[in-house]
Amino acid sequence: MDDPDGPTSSPEAPDANRADDDEDDSNGYITRRRLLLAAAGGVGLLGGGGFYVAQSLSGDFGGYEAPATQPMVTTRGRLDAADPTERVGSWDFDEADEVVLYVHGLNADAESARDQAYTARLGLAAAGATAEADGPPVVGYSWTSNVDWGPAKQNADANAAPLADWVAAWADDDGRPLHLFAHSLGARVTGAALRRLADRGQTDALASVSLFGGAIPNDSVGTDGRYGSAIAAVDAPVYNFHSRNDRVLGWVYRLSDGTRAVGHGGLAGSANAPAGYEDVDVTDLVADHYSYIEPEEGCLPRAVGRIGIE
Incomplete structure (x- = not known):
């Protein structure tokens, strides 16, 4: 969940074909204004906690600006098209041995989505993920998330099929190892896409x-959760990097959705981990919701060791 107090735009109108089949967020939308009012009311009772929340909500991803050549896959304004994904930027990385696909979270416009993907590439380079000075290629997956919370969750579900289709096509047409990174609400896009891939046997x-x-809810990744069976089915490790310093998840997400986020404290204590799933506590490395992928600031050095990017 990214900055709920950033710039707004008109949402892509959700329709019945876009929502995932067993969860409907069409009722009870929570706008940024209501979300922030709820947060302010809740933290007001806790005195100094309000300062930390306000500080967290004003964070950014380090201020890195991507070049126009940053490769992106976008579905913005295209979900109703015959082919909802479009490639933009430069895709001149034929010599790379493997590729990272980065899925952003809430409140990212097209420019922010591009900058975040570029930041992830810089973060991987700083973490020593590859001998290349610029790091391994990172392709950004850009979707309409710069809307209010309820419509953003519907748009996340609506991107399940396009993301799954693109990943499957990459495996068929290119074949190089593809590592998927998902930040914040991008975890919902990813979980829904994994379900699609599992349903098709493309694991x-x-x-x-x-x-x-x-x-996403901390029980949704458990064996009996919304994404648990898909996580168990995927023929790849699934890592959940979480930080208790992430006050956007610890405060605002919990207030807005009435549950704990997997990105704050990991899998719910009452849930069982599916095969292939691993929680990785990065509280000692990650200071806020925005620094997971930042060079020198985030947890990518620890992530690289587990993921095995070379």
Whole structure:
């Protein structure tokens, strides 16, 4: 869940074909204004806690600006098209041995989505993920998330099929190992896409899946949860990098959705971990919701060792 107080735009109108089949967020939308009022009311009772929340909500991803060549896959304004994904930027990385696909979270416009993907590449380079000075290629997956919370969750579910289709096509047409990174609400896009891949029997399309500050319920990744069976089915490790310093998840997400986020404290204590799933506590490395992928600031050095990016 990214900054709930950033710039807004008109949402892509959700329709019945876009929502995932067993969860409907069409009722009880929570706008940013209501979300922030709820947060302010809740933390007001806790005195100094309000300062930390306000500080967290004003964070950014380090201020890195991507070049126009940053490769992106976008579904913005295209979900009703015959082919909802479009490639933009430069895709001149034929010499790379493996590729990372980065799925952003809430409140990212097209420019922010591009900048975040570029930041992830810089973070991987700083973490020593490859001998290349610029790090391994990172392709950004850009979707309409710069809307209010309820519509954003519907748009996340609506991107399940396009993301699954693109990943499967990459496996068939290119074949190089593809590591999927998902930040914040991007974890919902990813979980829904994994379900699609599992339903189709395309469980070998990814080399790894990593959630960073995942804004999904902490029981949804358990064996009996919404995404548990898909996580168990995927033929790749699934890592959940979580931080208790992430106050956007610890405060705002909990107030808005009435549950704990997997990106804050990991899998719910009452749930069982599916095969292939691993919680990785990065509280000692990650100071806020925005720094998971930042060079020198985030947890990518620890992530690289587990993921096996070379």
